[in-house]
Amino acid sequence: MSTSHRYLPMTDKDRTDMLKTIGVESVEALFRDIPEAIRYNGTLPMSGRLDERALLRHMKGLAERNADTEQYTSFLGAGIYDHHVPVVIQHLASRSEFYTAYTPYQPEISQGELQAIFEFQSYICELTGMAVANASMYDGATALGEAGALACSAAQRKRLVISRTVHPEAREMVRTMARGLNLQVTEIDYADGVTDLDKLQAAVRAEDTAAVLIQSPNFFGCIEDLQAIEPIIHGQKGLLVVSTNPLSLGLLEAPGRLGADIVVGDAQPLGIHPAFGGPTCGFFAVTEPLMRRIPGRIVGQTVDRDGKRGFVLTLQAREQHIRREKATSNICSNQALLALCASVYLSVMGKQGLQEAAALNWHKAHYAARELSTKLNGAALPFQAPFFNEFVLKLPLEADLHQLNEQLLEAGFIGGLDLGRLYPELHQHLLVAVTEKRTKDEIDAFTAILGEWL
Numbered sequence: 001m002s003t004s005h006r007y008l009p010m011t012d013k014d015r016t017d018m019l020k021t022i023g024v025e026s027v028e029a030l031f032r033d034i035p036e037a038i039r040y041n042g043t044l045p046m047s048g049r050l051d052e053r054a055l056l057r058h059m060k061g062l063a064e065r066n067a068d069t070e071q072y073t074s075f076l077g078a079g080i081y082d083h084h085v086p087v088v089i090q091h092l093a094s095r096s097e098f099y100t101a102y103t104p105y106q107p108e109i110s111q112g113e114l115q116a117i118f119e120f121q122s123y124i125c126e127l128t129g130m131a132v133a134n135a136s137m138y139d140g141a142t143a144l145g146e147a148g149a150l151a152c153s154a155a156q157r158k159r160l161v162i163s164r165t166v167h168p169e170a171r172e173m174v175r176t177m178a179r180g181l182n183l184q185v186t187e188i189d190y191a192d193g194v195t196d197l198d199k200l201q202a203a204v205r206a207e208d209t210a211a212v213l214i215q216s217p218n219f220f221g222c223i224e225d226l227q228a229i230e231p232i233i234h235g236q237k238g239l240l241v242v243s244t245n246p247l248s249l250g251l252l253e254a255p256g257r258l259g260a261d262i263v264v265g266d267a268q269p270l271g272i273h274p275a276f277g278g279p280t281c282g283f284f285a286v287t288e289p290l291m292r293r294i295p296g297r298i299v300g301q302t303v304d305r306d307g308k309r310g311f312v313l314t315l316q317a318r319e320q321h322i323r324r325e326k327a328t329s330n331i332c333s334n335q336a337l338l339a340l341c342a343s344v345y346l347s348v349m350g351k352q353g354l355q356e357a358a359a360l361n362w363h364k365a366h367y368a369a370r371e372l373s374t375k376l377n378g379a380a381l382p383f384q385a386p387f388f389n390e391f392v393l394k395l396p397l398e399a400d401l402h403q404l405n406e407q408l409l410e411a412g413f414i415g416g417l418d419l420g421r422l423y424p425e426l427h428q429h430l431l432v433a434v435t436e437k438r439t440k441d442e443i444d445a446f447t448a449i450l451g452e453w454l
Helices: 012-022 052-063 087-093 111-128 140-155 168-180 197-203 226-234 246-250 288-293 336-375 401-410 440-453
Strands: 159-163 184-188 209-215 239-244 262-266 282-286 298-303 309-314 390-394 429-433
Touching: 087 336, 111 246, 111 282, 111 298, 111 309, 111 336, 140 159, 140 168, 140 209, 140 239, 140 262, 140 282, 140 288, 159 168, 159 197, 168 184, 184 197, 197 226, 209 226, 226 239, 239 246, 246 336, 282 288, 336 390, 336 429, 336 440, 401 440
Parallel strands: 159 184, 159 209, 209 239, 239 262
Antiparallel strands: 262 282, 298 309, 390 429
């Protein structure tokens, strides 16, 4: 074995035999087609070799430089949240029959995996109030992009109207997919933290508007008036697409019962660790008329010839199964393992547990909002719209939010998002998230540190 790279499972003889087989005298000869002038002939600026123990110590040191939610108290949300993850989720998701089952390509021998996906679909339908859900999407942002594409295909129109209160990254995803499909995207401004209904009414046109895309609770944490938005788009024969936080549905009415045609979102709040931003798991649910247009996989329940319950992949209109130009989507997979985590979470929590968790998020966020807006000199809540577990805090003009978050880190807190980075008109505004994990002492300490700094 090579003494210089002992971790490579290849001997010097292996290398010599391979070079001989392909008729090349050396490894360097494999690169002779690359002009000498553009080759890098020096030594890359890398550290020297480390033994296993030293390497592990080095990697552990790098990991400890991260500000994770085990060591820090997080008030940062903006799409990824620090929720409680019951330990049973990791125990079940770590079973080899789940974490090694990448995808059910042979459904007849993947019954356990298919049943887990079927249960996920059933939970999503119950949460959202929709008729059909798919096996999951990559994340909430791609789910919203796929929803826009589906709406345009179903309505035979080429324009999407999306609120600026939708997550900026999700809006970018919608625009990216729209470019590839030659669709138009019109953004609607907000008023008091929610979609401006007058501007929405003016933008929706029967001749070209396929759908209105709304997020509720939205990026600012505010709850949109879906009952008022629904007739605006349905009156023009278009579709209503709603992106939602699934945990909020333990407290809020299901979008499907408020007139939504497509409901999407990210399952990360349902027992999936933040993990420095991902991976997560998107969900996608539709009304029955749209069932055959749904992207990705759907798992169905059936019986075999002996009458025993079984599960199959059904309505497979993906580009892997039919001609690309006829496919509903080019999504080729699903987040089966993370969908399992969400299913276990919902099973463990139950209906009452989900309602209690949602209520804790609401109450703690409102307590924090009151404390911060009344006890901080010059701070205020700029929006009066109702909110779930996230809210916008306006700070005095002289406050340096970057410096503020640096000081919070030193004190053991991960602060909120500086909204001025994404919304120029919200300079000096902080987006603060409060989940069920935050205690009264943590909220009070966070308020006190901000008060001292201001």
